[in-house]
Amino acid sequence: MSVQELPTEDRRAWMGLLARARPERLAALLPAPLPAHADLRAPEIGAVMVRGRVSASGAPFNLGEMTVTRCALRLTDCGTVGHAYVQGRDRDHARRAALVDALMQTGRAAALRAQVLDPLAAEEAAARGLRAAKAAATRVEFFTLVRGEDA
Amino acid sequence: MYVAVKGGERAIDNAHAFLAEERRGAPDIAELTVPQIREQLRLAVNRVMAEGSLYDPDLAALAIKQARGDLIEAIFLIRAYRTTLPRHGASQPIDTGKMSITRRVSATFKDAPGGQILGPTFDYTHRLLDFTLAANGEAPAAPVAPASPDPVPHITKFLNRDGLIETAPPAEDTPADLTREPLSLPASRPLRLQALARGDEGFVLSLAYSTQRGYGRTHAFVGELRIGTVAVEMQVPELGFAVEIGEIEVTECETVNQFKGSKTEPPQFTRGYGLSFGQTERKSIAMALVDRALRWKELGEDNSGAPAQDEEFVLAHCDNIQATGFLEHIKLPHYVDFQSELELIRHLRAEAQAARQEAAE
Numbered sequence: 405m406s407v408q409e410l411p412t413e414d415r416r417a418w419m420g421l422l423a424r425a426r427p428e429r430l431a432a433l434l435p436a437p438l439p440a441h442a443d444l445r446a447p448e449i450g451a452v453m454v455r456g457r458v459s460a461s462g463a464p465f466n467l468g469e470m471t472v473t474r475c476a477l478r479l480t481d482c483g484t485v486g487h488a489y490v491q492g493r494d495r496d497h498a499r500r501a502a503l504v505d506a507l508m509q510t511g512r513a514a515a516l517r518a519q520v521l522d523p524l525a526a527e528e529a530a531a532r533g534l535r536a537a538k539a540a541a542t543r544v545e546f547f548t549l550v551r552g553e554d555a
Numbered sequence: 556m557y558v559a560v561k562g563g564e565r566a567i568d569n570a571h572a573f574l575a576e577e578r579r580g581a582p583d584i585a586e587l588t589v590p591q592i593r594e595q596l597r598l599a600v601n602r603v604m605a606e607g608s609l610y611d612p613d614l615a616a617l618a619i620k621q622a623r624g625d626l627i628e629a630i631f632l633i634r635a636y637r638t639t640l641p642r643h644g645a646s647q648p649i650d651t652g653k654m655s656i657t658r659r660v661s662a663t664f665k666d667a668p669g670g671q672i673l674g675p676t677f678d679y680t681h682r683l684l685d686f687t688l689a690a691n692g693e694a695p696a697a698p699v700a701p702a703s704p705d706p707v708p709h710i711t712k713f714l715n716r717d718g719l720i721e722t723a724p725p726a727e728d729t730p731a732d733l734t735r736e737p738l739s740l741p742a743s744r745p746l747r748l749q750a751l752a753r754g755d756e757g758f759v760l761s762l763a764y765s766t767q768r769g770y771g772r773t774h775a776f777v778g779e780l781r782i783g784t785v786a787v788e789m790q791v792p793e794l795g796f797a798v799e800i801g802e803i804e805v806t807e808c809e810t811v812n813q814f815k816g817s818k819t820e821p822p823q824f825t826r827g828y829g830l831s832f833g834q835t836e837r838k839s840i841a842m843a844l845v846d847r848a849l850r851w852k853e854l855g856e857d858n859s860g861a862p863a864q865d866e867e868f869v870l871a872h873c874d875n876i877q878a879t880g881f882l883e884h885i886k887l888p889h890y891v892d893f894q895s896e897l898e899l900i901r902h903l904r905a906e907a908q909a910a911r912q913e914a915a916e
Contacts, residue, residue, distance in 0.1 A: 412796050420786070420799030451640040452800060453732065454610065454787055455648045458744055459809065459828045460709055462723030464648045465730045465745030467752050468832055470610035470787065472643050472800050487794060489643070491787075491801025492611065532655060537699035539657050542673040546665060 418508055418521055419501070423490045425524050427497035433520045434500050440480035441503060447475040447495035473498040479506050578623050592616035601804075601833025602626055606875060607633025608734070608753040610803050610832050627755075627875050634876050647788045647797060651807050651830070652709055654783040658834075661710050662777040663811055669707030674782060675834075710779040711809055711826060720811065720824040740867055747849055747870065751842045752831055754873030760837060762863045762873075763844035771848045771861030774813035775827060782806045782834050806831050808839040812847050817855030825854060845869060 422430065451469040458465060475488045475498035486506025488498045507516045579586065593600055593616035603615040607630045615633060622628035658674025661667045673679075714720035730745040738750070751759060766773055784804050788797045808829035816822035827847025829839035848863040850856075862868055872878060 416796065416798055423798070423800050424802050448643075449640065450643040451609065451637060452643050452787070452789055453645040453734075454803065455646050455730065456651070456748075456805075456830045457648045457723070457725070458748065459711070459723035459826050460651050460807065461725055463726040463728055463730065463743075463745050465748040465752075466645075466732050466734075467649075467749070467805075467830055468605070468608035468610060469637060469640075469642075469734075470801060470803060471614070471640070474643055476793070487791065489789065489791060489798060489800040492613070533702070534699070535657065536655065536702035538697045539672050539674055540702040541698040541700040542658075542675075543700070544671040544673065 415505070415508070419488070419505060421521060421524050421528065422488060422501035422504055424528065425490075425497070425501075427492065427494040429524065429527070430497060430500050430504075430520070433523055434504065438500070438503055439507065441477045441486075441506070442480060444476040444478055444485065445474065447473055447498040449473045449493045449495070452489075475499050475502040477502045477506065479503075479510070482510055484509050578621070587620060589613060589616045589620055592619050598834065599624075599626060601835050602756060602838070603629045603633055605832040605835050605838060606630045606753055606755060607637070609633050609637045627879055631876050631879070644789050644791075646800070647790065649785045649787060649803075649805070651781065651785055651805065652706070654707070654781060654785050654805075654807075656707050656781060656783040657804075658782040658836075659707060659779070660777070661779045663779075664710055664713070667710050667713075667779075669703075669705070707781070709809070711811070714778075714811070714824060718823070721814075721820075721826060723826070738870055740870070742866060742870060744846070744850070744853075747866065748828065748830070748842075748846060750870045750873055751829075751845055754842075755875035755878070756835070756838045756841070758873050758875065758878075759841040759845055762848075762869060763841035765861065766844050766848045766863045771851070771859055771864040773810075773827070773844065773847045775810040775844050775847060776812070777840060777843075778809045778811035778826070780806070780808045780836055780840065782836065804833050806833065806835050806839040808836070808843040810840075810843040810847055814854065819855060825850070 450472055452472045453469050454467045455464045456467040457463065470491065471493050473488075473490050473493055473495060475495075476485065477499070478485050484506045486502040486504070486509070488501035488505055490498045490501050504516060504520055507513070508521075590613075593612050596616070596619065597612075599619055600612050600615045603618055603626055604610050604612065606626075607615065607618070609615075614636065615629065618629035618632040618636075619626065621632060656669070656672055656674075658676060659669065659672045661671065665671070711720055715722055728745075730749070731743060733746065733749050733753075738746070742750070765771070767775070782804070784802050786799050787801050787803055789800050790797045806829075808827075810827040810829075812825045812827060814820070814823055814825040825847065827843035827845075827850075829842030829844075829846065831839045831842065845863055848861070849866055849869060851858055851864050858864055
């Protein structure tokens with residue numbers, strides 16, 4: 405199956421999830437031995453310049469860089485190509501993310517989703533929800549003491 | 556006469572060994588780990604990421620450990636490291652409107668949609684030393700409350716509706732990059748923001764403070780201060796679409812400033828903008844004030860000759876690595892330079908003495 409036939413939104417979602425995952429968590433969900441593969445681009449640590457916008461909506465400006473590791477590989481059995489761009493400097497993280505990206509384009513997608521993506525997504529949602537709930541608890545409720553016209 | 560010499564290798568090696576030992580401190584005290592620094596000295600980590608201009612909390616924590624807590628030295632280490640990294644590309648501009656909010660306050664609108672969310676702030680603490688921290692007190696769990704799923708819109712949008720505040724129309728120009736080409740003046744606003752975002756917090760803070768005290772006054776209110784995480788997306792050529800490559804924490808400050816109007820603009824509020832890596836709100840607010848002060852020419856305001864209005868002064872001196880590099884190099888051997896100064900002084904003194912003797916005779 406070629407890339408063009410895949411629903412891009414779905415692939416964007418799993419690539420993002422894998423990029424944000426903690427390396428040790430991904431390693432635990434996809435333990436060695438890894439499926440046979442050949443590197444197209446061995447994991448490479450680098451930087452991406454993060455841009456912001458003037459006043460949040462105007463012209464782009466360079467805010468600063470972030471570390472990103474990328475990897476591309478091909479599954480040995482079916483030749484499917486997987487790509488990864490993950491946050492940080494962990495080469496194994498990038499390799500595993502590229503492997504999952506490749507496997508998700510094969511018949512093993514459903515199994516991979518249950519084994520790797522669903523747990524990652526659930527844990528991320530729980531962590532985000534907890535942080536948002538802690539922030540919500542610090543939301544200010546104003547009480548009107550005396551209105552000017554009543555005084 | 557000066558004779559060229561070399562030497563000092565043994566002294567330097569031993570100095571490095573002494574430094575390593577001093578870094579470790581008393582061996583009967585447990586050694587700090589990098590994750591401890593990353594988790595428990597988070598605001599120091601944030602400052603090193605912001606001014607080191609590289610978002611990587613583990614690296615920043617390592618740099619702080621190596622630098623013995625000297626943050627400018629740690630920033631230096633990060634700046635040096637980042638030059639070794641290949642550039643994979645540039646992200647699409649982050650969308651701070653879609654931020655997962657940790658803290659969000661407005662000093663101008665009490666009832667802003669989305670609310671005033673204080674978050675983990677030092678504001679309203681009494682600044683009394685807490686001796687329970689010295690006794691290894693366990694932190695209580697933070698209370699929770701149901702979070703609203705609604706987006707938290709930028710507050711300046713509400714003023715935009717009535718045309719009371721200047722707009723920042725979208726543009727897609729590729730911004731100039733200080734890390735790729737030397738600073739050229741006059742600088743565009745995007746270039747100034749890049750310089751300020753990586754500028755020294757202390758320097759930018761003092762400049763911002765000077766504008767509040769009247770040196771280039773801009774009457775700033777904090778329209779909005781928001782801290783939280785945003786997704787970073789990048790267009791990947793080999794895929795042909797944009798993917799999320801990670802998530803970063805940022806602090807954004809938008810100031811609302813008085814503006815009397817000019818020949819071309821009606822009286823309206825104007826804006827200053829601050830954005831920095833991590834929870835770094837002092838830096839972000841200061842950046843917004845200095846950004847606004849530097850816009851005097853664009854807005855047709857008077858130049859009062861204040862330092863914060865002087866683009867060359869601000870941009871040439873806000874980088875603490877450039878500053879400390881030039882400042883600290885003067886403690887390194889300058890034997891030859893000084894020898895020539897010494898020769899000159901001796902020569903002038905001899906001449907002066909000869910002239911005095913001549914006059915006396």
